Structures are given as structure tokens and as C-alpha cells.
Amino acid sequence: MSSSDGGTGRTAGTPDPDPAAPRFGAHAQAPFQGHHILSVKQFDRADLDYVFRVAHDMRTMVDLVGSIDLLHGKVLANLFYEPSTRTSSSFQAAMVRLGGSVVAISEVRYSSVAKGETLEDTVRTLEAYTDVLVLRHHEVGAAARAAVVARKPVINAGDGAGEHPTQALLDLFTIREELGRLDGVTVALVGDLKHGRTVHSLARLARHFGITLRLVSPVDLRMPDDVLADLVEAGVEHSEHRDLAEVIGGVDVLYMTRVQKERFADPAAYEAVKGSYVITPDTMRHLPARAVLMHPFPRVDEIHTACDADPRSAYFRQIAFGMYVRMALLAMVLGRA
Numbered sequence: 001m002s003s004s005d006g007g008t009g010r011t012a013g014t015p016d017p018d019p020a021a022p023r024f025g026a027h028a029q030a031p032f033q034g035h036h037i038l039s040v041k042q043f044d045r046a047d048l049d050y051v052f053r054v055a056h057d058m059r060t061m062v063d064l065v066g067s068i069d070l071l072h073g074k075v076l077a078n079l080f081y082e083p084s085t086r087t088s089s090s091f092q093a094a095m096v097r098l099g100g101s102v103v104a105i106s107e108v109r110y111s112s113v114a115k116g117e118t119l120e121d122t123v124r125t126l127e128a129y130t131d132v133l134v135l136r137h138h139e140v141g142a143a144a145r146a147a148v149v150a151r152k153p154v155i156n157a158g159d160g161a162g163e164h165p166t167q168a169l170l171d172l173f174t175i176r177e178e179l180g181r182l183d184g185v186t187v188a189l190v191g192d193l194k195h196g197r198t199v200h201s202l203a204r205l206a207r208h209f210g211i212t213l214r215l216v217s218p219v220d221l222r223m224p225d226d227v228l229a230d231l232v233e234a235g236v237e238h239s240e241h242r243d244l245a246e247v248i249g250g251v252d253v254l255y256m257t258r259v260q261k262e263r264f265a266d267p268a269a270y271e272a273v274k275g276s277y278v279i280t281p282d283t284m285r286h287l288p289a290r291a292v293l294m295h296p297f298p299r300v301d302e303i304h305t306a307c308d309a310d311p312r313s314a315y316f317r318q319i320a321f322g323m324y325v326r327m328a329l330l331a332m333v334l335g336r337a
């Protein structure tokens with residue numbers, strides 16, 4: 001697939017046997033090599049199983065020896081136009097643990113962006129120095145725009161209220177590692193389903209595992225229609241709720257999200273919905289004993305810190321799993337997995 005494909009497939013430097021298909025094609029020798037990762041829509045079931053297997057191997061490897069030289073000599077550009085703690089530092093740590101190095105631009109106001117440089121020119125500059133680009137940006141579709149001009153793989157680390165594919169992959173990996181299975185689980189997605197890009201990506205992956213979704217939000221923060229349409233089209237069992245109490249007793253995963261203050265044009269509208277759902281030790285009494293509580297973080301007030309010691313609270317383990325998944329993805333797009 002050439003760079004004129006709208007940015008959803010292979011990078012310009014590598015030929016693709018099926019120019020019409022943005023998917024990876026799990027049966028190829030190195031299916032991810034040279035590909036952009038822009039949306040979860042690129043992944044089929046075989047791709048996902050492959051990512052999770054490699055991520056699990058990375059977990060074992062880190063536990064045993066800490067790091068390996070798989071990506072020795074490779075350089076990652078970490079380009080963040082929006083704040084980040086976990087995504088940026090886990091990509092950075094992932095690259096370092098694989099023996100590579102990182103050029104990090106997380107303060108774009110100190111870069112030429114502040115002089116009015118376009119995203120395209122910044123991307124073409126950084127790819128001249130590096131082998132793979134991780135991009136977070138405030139506009140929906142920014143990673144796809146970058147991919148149109150980039151000859152190196154671009155990994156979407158969050159495009160506005162659009163998608164966050166690597167977070168969804170690490171969320172599924174977390175469920176798999178925590179529960180020992182993904183097929184047929186019931187997941188409640190709770191909070192700001194309108195602006196939360198992590199839940200957009202996660203919901204779109206439910207189809208591959210027969211996951212049932214309980215979508216819990218205030219009316220004004222409902223899951224967007226295009227995501228709901230994808231669920232209907234894929235036959236994903238789902239239901240919408242205002243009240244968490246209606247579903248909490250029947251879930252395997254309770255996935256909390258913060259209300260995304262920065263995406264509200266009207267501060268009064270944020271004030272009206274903030275704090276809609278707060279998990280306390282009392283709420284945890286209603287969560288099944290074998291279920292897990294997850295959150296992509298940062299948390300604001302959605303999970304009381306008194307819940308942290310509960311063994312079902314998986315969010316700090318989820319953070320660690322993110323590094324293994326990003327190690328897997330970097331190794332894959334650079335053809336070393």
C-alpha cells in the first residue's frame with residue numbers, strides 16, 4: 001500500500017500485496033512490518049492473538065532479564081502534542097528495553113510547532129532521523145494525516161476524541177492476563193463514552209472475542225453513533241445504561257473512564273456531568289469476586305484510592321502490561337518480532 005492510501009496501510013517504502021486492504025494480513029511472514037498502526041479496525045482475530053502472544057513473551061523476558069537487544073540501533077520518535085504520562089513513557093521504556101533509543105518531543109511549544117510548522121513538516125523532519133514515529137495529537141485523524149506523508153511506520157497514540165488503538169490492545173491484553181480468557185467476557189464501559197478515545201477503540205475490538213458490552217454513561221456522554229453502528233453491524237451484544245447498579249453484578253470487567261474535561265467547549269456542561277460515577281469500597285461489594293476493575297488513567301475522582309488495595313483493582317498491573325504490548329508492537333512494525 002502506498003502513502004496515497006489515506007494512511008491506513010503500509011508505509012510508502014514497502015510493497016503491499018493487496019492495496020485495497022488496510023489490514024495486516026496475519027498469514028504473511030512478518031505481517032506488521034512496515035505498517036502504520038492507526039486504528040483498531042486494522043486488526044483481525046489472528047493479528048490480535050499474535051500481538052498478545054508476543055506481548056506475553058515480552059512480559060516473560062522482562063521478568064527474567066529486563067531487556068534484550070532486539071532493536072539495537074533503531075530510533076523511535078515520540079511526538080506528543082497533548083499531555084501524556086503512561087503512553088509516552090511506556091513507549092520510551094519499551095524502546096529502551098529492546099535496546100533502541102528515543103528522540104522525544106513532548107513539549108511541542110518549545111519545538112518549531114510554536115513557529116507555525118505543520119504536522120506534516122514536523123513528521124517528515126522526525127522521520128528523517130528515526131525509524132518509527134509515535135504520535136499523539138488533539139485532532140481526530142491526525143495520525144492518518146501523518147501517515148499520508150510518512151515513509152516510516154506511524155503509531156497512533158491518541159488522536160483527539162478519535163481512537164487510541166495501542167491502549168485498547170493493552171486493555172484486552174490485561175483482561176487476558178488477569179482473567180485467563182477474553183472470549184465471551186462481559187465488560188462494562190463507564191463514564192465519558194462520548195469523548196473517551198480508549199473506549200471507542202476497545203468497543204470496536206469486542207467483535208473479535210464475542211465480548212458483551214454494558215455502556216454506562218450520562219445521556220450527554222453516550223457512546224457516539226458511529227461506534228454504536230459498528231457494534232450493530234458486527235453483531236456485538238450491547239446495552240446502554242445510566243445507572244451502574246443495573247449491571248455491576250453481572251460483569252467480568254468494570255472499565256472506568258474520567259470525564260474528559262479538555263474536550264468540553266462549555267465549562268458548565270463539564271460541571272454538570274463531572275463526578276457522575278465514583279467507585280468506592282462500598283461499590284466494590286457489588287462487583288463479582290472474580291471480576292477486575294480497570295482504568296486507562298489518569299483517574300480524577302472515578303476510583304477512590306481506598307479501592308487500590310482490593311486484589312480486583314487491576315489498574316496498576318494494566319499500566320505495566322502497556323509496556324509489554326508496546327514492546328511487541330515496536331518489534332513487529334520494525335520487523336523483529
Ligand code: NCD
Pocket residue numbers: 086087158164167196197198257258260296297298
Ligand atoms: C487516556 C487517553 O489519553 O486517552 N490516557 C492514556 O493514554 N492512558 C485516557 C484519558 O486521558 O482519560
